[in-house]
Amino acid sequence: MAEHRSNDDVTAAYEEYLMPIWKSLDVPVERADGCTLVDYDGTEYLDVFSGIAVTNAGHTNEAVVEAAKAQLDEFVHGCTYVHPHGPAAALAERIAGLTPGNLKQSFFCNSGTEAVEGAVKLARKYTGSKEVVALEMGFHGRTLGSLALTGNSSYKRGMAPTLNDVAHAAPPYAYRCSRCDGGPCDESCADDVERVVASHTSGDLAAVVVEPVMGEAGMVVPPEGWLARVEAIAHDHDALLICDEVQTGYGRTGTMFASERFDVTPDILTQAKGIANGLPLGAFTASAEVANAFEAGDHLSTFGGNPVACAAALATIDELEGGLVDDAREHGEWLREELGAVEEAYDVVGEARGLGLMWGVELVDPSETGPQGVSAAPDPDLARAVSDHLRDANVVMGVGGFYKNVMRLQPPLTIERSQLQRAIDALRDALDATT
Template identity: 70%
Template sequence: MSRKNRSEVANEEVEDRYEEYLMPIWKSLNVPIERASGCVLEDFEGNEYLDVFSGISVTNVGHGNDAVVEAAKNQLDELVHSCSYVHPHQQAGRLAERLAEVTPGDLKKSFFCNSGTEAVEGAVKLARKYTGSKEVIALEMGFHGRTLGSLALTGNHSYKHEMGPTMNDATHAPAPYRYRSEYRDLSDEEFAERTAATIEHVIGTHTSDDVAAIVVEPIMGEGGIVVPPAGWLEQVQEIAHDHDALLVVDEVQTGYGRTGKLFASEHADVTPDILTQAKGIANGLPLGAFTASERVADAFESGDHLSTFGGNPVACAASLATIDELQNGIVDDAASKGTWLSERLAELESEFGVVGDTRGRGLMHGVELVDPAETGPRGVAAAPDAELAASVAKTLRERGIIMGVGGYYKNVMRFQPPLTISRNQLERTVSALREALREESTDE
């Protein structure tokens, strides 16, 4: 049997097993993956794809990064598991110390878990313990996970379906989503003030003023790469503190160099009270964390929280190597590449009527696709075009490029590649997107 025929069988087998034995929730991009290296994925037939999504913003230092793989392999020979909260081991201590060094301000003590969802739930639990309050405010369109607690904070009904009610003491404020806001024509300063003020309004109308935390993403990922204006995050923290609440900044998608700084909150004059992390923290190994100042962290007492696999030695070793790689020029490169990408994507707005908005920071950008002939929600922008976004993603996939689609309306093309992506690879992606948009416009 030829390699191609063997591979075709393997491709088929992977998809068949998913259909037969996995719960019916997997979301296929129709590319079964056998191996990956750098920014390139390879399927079982030997076809290569440029990865512009990096496993939903995870493999920040590239697939199969040599230093990360070596660190994980070396740790496998020494210790695979001990339960970090029963038997102390070197790697968890070293990583916690490193996070105290690289996270903003006076953040010092970390709790390790396995995912971003767990990090968010743990952060809320800590905020409740520290403040003695119970209510939590998040943003409409925000995403913080899919378990019942984090799902209560996620501001999108499409993730919830029949899961409600979830946590009862969660409520939502409007997102700083300028493109579809009635305040879109205000200056950045005025827009920041107006949207931050809605949080104060929500506290006054939807809570009993017993707020433990305000939980926000510094850039909204699943919401459609929504970038708040300068000054907004600072005002949100001020509102939180005015109500004796904590600001929890969810950096699960934005952390570890994604926006051109190690953490996106560093673009603002803010030190979060609690910062949640996952995804890029260990470049693909399952690890999450939430980090707080010593004052806040010490509210936890023995037995208040635990994770059997959190702080796994192999994942911690991979994380330490990931941080080394990021600080060895990768974050700075992401910032400069992001400036170039922002300029190139902005050109699409004038070229194509179906491109309503482009936005982002570093290597986290979104292209919002619309139907210019129809008015969208609130009547302030063209209607979102989810069908077009799905079609463009399919066209790109057929041409060897994997790009995510997201946003509240499922109409935003998402650039979230490994930060090691080359300028040539970015140029190839932008050119392919331009060509796909041109073909779609011609078809109409």
């Protein structure tokens, strides 16, 4: 196996041998610990992106690593759905205790995308209906099935999604809402889901699929009552509510699952990313009544529920319940004040919004009007310049949002207040240098 011992070696190999779809923050990683990334030159970076909200318990968390190593010594694979094994059984039981309401039975897969597609299959089987409503600007994956749910044309160009029975409603994006024009926004915005059901479906609705906080849309936080209203609309049409918690789950927003923050219990809850702190694992969880709609052979995954990944997930949950979820909530309140002050100080910051350790800072050109004449124009060029400046200051911060103009703060939940302060100070410096 070829060894790559420099940043240039790794980058060159990517360009030659990986398909040209990777998005780089230009920080090759040789090793990582906690909230710190180290490249092949030995340069250290403060990571406030955590591999897109994955390493919630911190990079190379000792307890998680040791649990995975111990399981490697026992057995690595037996197919969870052919050979019952302890790690999957224990994790499923643990998830039943973590998830809200009467959610009880889980199906294990390898990724968030698979979890979403499996959840839609289950909803269709349980309801006997086929149509699905999702949200504009929402993100649920990039495979052909999940891509049909994703409400962003930039991910779809040149590809035809295979699910034809999908309609999209407006997101609860107060800053760019033509109905609210910057707020205040309330639960009535959910009435657009009712409008879409009435005008774009045939009365055969299986599910409404939403992210409790819309990550790829730019950390869009719905107003109080919005998610509960969506739940009521789904149930009024004998459909299920699927909460996609792939990005918001496992402590990210300051509760184990973001739907808890809105006092909503979904009918099916999807998980991945932070569930195993970096090992590939996904899941969707439903009540026993809904889950039992699946019959033998309806769904399967060769590698889903891999015992090593399940062992890592169990250790991850221990770490999260040991105080990290509470820490995320407290850090979130501090960030509300700090990022609110950044919003007040810089006219190029249209809005700072988030929950827990899931925050977005939307960068704008205040001299131009935004899409549909709502708020200031998105400024993706400024966001990229700010990201580059942060990288030069050894801080890794993501860029995202529907318009690619939102700085994404999603650090490991193990982050210390002093590290958060460093990130905010670096963001201010970057704004000063680029505007």
